[in-house]
Amino acid sequence: MKKIISILFLINFVLTSCIPTEHPVQPHERGNVATGSIEMGSLYPNQVFYSLESNSVVSSNLFMDWDIEFSCIPDTFAIKLNGARMMRVLNTHKVKFDEVSANDTAGIATDSWQYDNPAGVLDSTAIGTWWEELKPNEAISKQEIYIIDRGTNERGKHTGFRKFQILGLENNTYYVRFSNLDGSNDVQIEIPINPSKNFIQLSFNDSGKVLSIQPDYNQWDLLFTRYSELLYTNDGVPTWYGVTGALINSRLVKAILDTSKPFDEITYQDVKSLQLSNKLNVIGSDWKWYDLSKGVYSVLPNKVYIIQSVNGFIYKLHFVAFYNDKGVKGYPKFDFQKL
Numbered sequence: 635m636k637k638i639i640s641i642l643f644l645i646n647f648v649l650t651s652c653i654p655t656e657h658p659v660q661p662h663e664r665g666n667v668a669t670g671s672i673e674m675g676s677l678y679p680n681q682v683f684y685s686l687e688s689n690s691v692v693s694s695n696l697f698m699d700w701d702i703e704f705s706c707i708p709d710t711f712a713i714k715l716n717g718a719r720m721m722r723v724l725n726t727h728k729v730k731f732d733e734v735s736a737n738d739t740a741g742i743a744t745d746s747w748q749y750d751n752p753a754g755v756l757d758s759t760a761i762g763t764w765w766e767e768l769k770p771n772e773a774i775s776k777q778e779i780y781i782i783d784r785g786t787n788e789r790g791k792h793t794g795f796r797k798f799q800i801l802g803l804e805n806n807t808y809y810v811r812f813s814n815l816d817g818s819n820d821v822q823i824e825i826p827i828n829p830s831k832n833f834i835q836l837s838f839n840d841s842g843k844v845l846s847i848q849p850d851y852n853q854w855d856l857l858f859t860r861y862s863e864l865l866y867t868n869d870g871v872p873t874w875y876g877v878t879g880a881l882i883n884s885r886l887v888k889a890i891l892d893t894s895k896p897f898d899e900i901t902y903q904d905v906k907s908l909q910l911s912n913k914l915n916v917i918g919s920d921w922k923w924y925d926l927s928k929g930v931y932s933v934l935p936n937k938v939y940i941i942q943s944v945n946g947f948i949y950k951l952h953f954v955a956f957y958n959d960k961g962v963k964g965y966p967k968f969d970f971q972k973l
Contacts (some may be wrong), residue, residue: 649887664902669954670857674964677788678878681718681775681847682915683854684920686943686951686970687848692774692849696789697860699846700835701796704808705756707851707885711773712756713835718783719858720876722747723760726831729777734797736815743757747783748900749874752863754884764800773803781815784838786876796838812838832885851877854916855943857881863915879919881965884912886944893915897938902973905940905948917941921953929962931956941970948973 668689674680683692691699691766697718705712715721724747726738751758765773777799784793794814801809806827813820823842828834835845848854882889888910895904923931933953941949951970958965 648684667969667971669969671967674858676962676964678860678964679788680815680872681857681859683849684856685853686855686949687945692854695847699837701838701849703833703835705833706827706829706831710756712759713801714759717750717862719863720781720872721785722749724781726779726781728779731779734779749862752915775800775802808973851885852944853885877919880917881914882916883944886916887942888912889916889939889941891936892940893936897950900950902948907939909941921957
């Protein structure tokens, strides 16, 4: 990234909450300061799910393991792209699968390609509202054909395209079809909803693989990963970039940045009236910055994040390192404490 850029905050309706009125918890012993560390790797190939309560990694996977994911959250039907791959989608608005080919991408303006909202707003995904009617236990599809750009791997190599059609959702199962742009490797596959997950993943590799990558939705707080973010260059041009940081489990977790006091001085009384946000990227990547002149990252320990966990407890957290003991980047370390 050649220019220092600042986040374009997308204006969306985001639920907020006051700590005292949400997720009440029983009186408990305040914890000591704990230290967590994450192994993302120097090229950030790993996605790491983390629990604050247990101070442990719940699970991890390679971000290249999957392409798209399907909502298992009640009354939502969102289909999301793998933002770690910088994926994007083009809606051809055609409904005949055989009529869509690579020719549909010729001369298409860059801004015609859509990315998921980085704040995780489920009604602002790149694929968008794919259904034309909702019935009990059924979503009737518009049958539109999308061209999905599968993005890049950890070394920046492009990984191709697929054409993709949502056939519908019935009895808690998504039905989809995909193929190469030339029509080869034409696959129809079922993706059953798992109510214990936020999302179920699908890989386009081979003949398609349905994957249960995420831990159960009530078992993790933070996801350390690459993701796609819309930023402004110094010239004011909005541009999509791949960044590396921490996302929250926005179904149950909320957070906010607090720079009013140093980490050691913040108490529960200081934060009990703060308005927390369930924006997916509320923690994001801004806890570090890149020094162009030195070619290294530095963390910003004065940025303290107040986090309400899946269990309803309030934590304070700040990052203290991005390099491991051998000087390799991609190993975030953070201190946190239950308040």
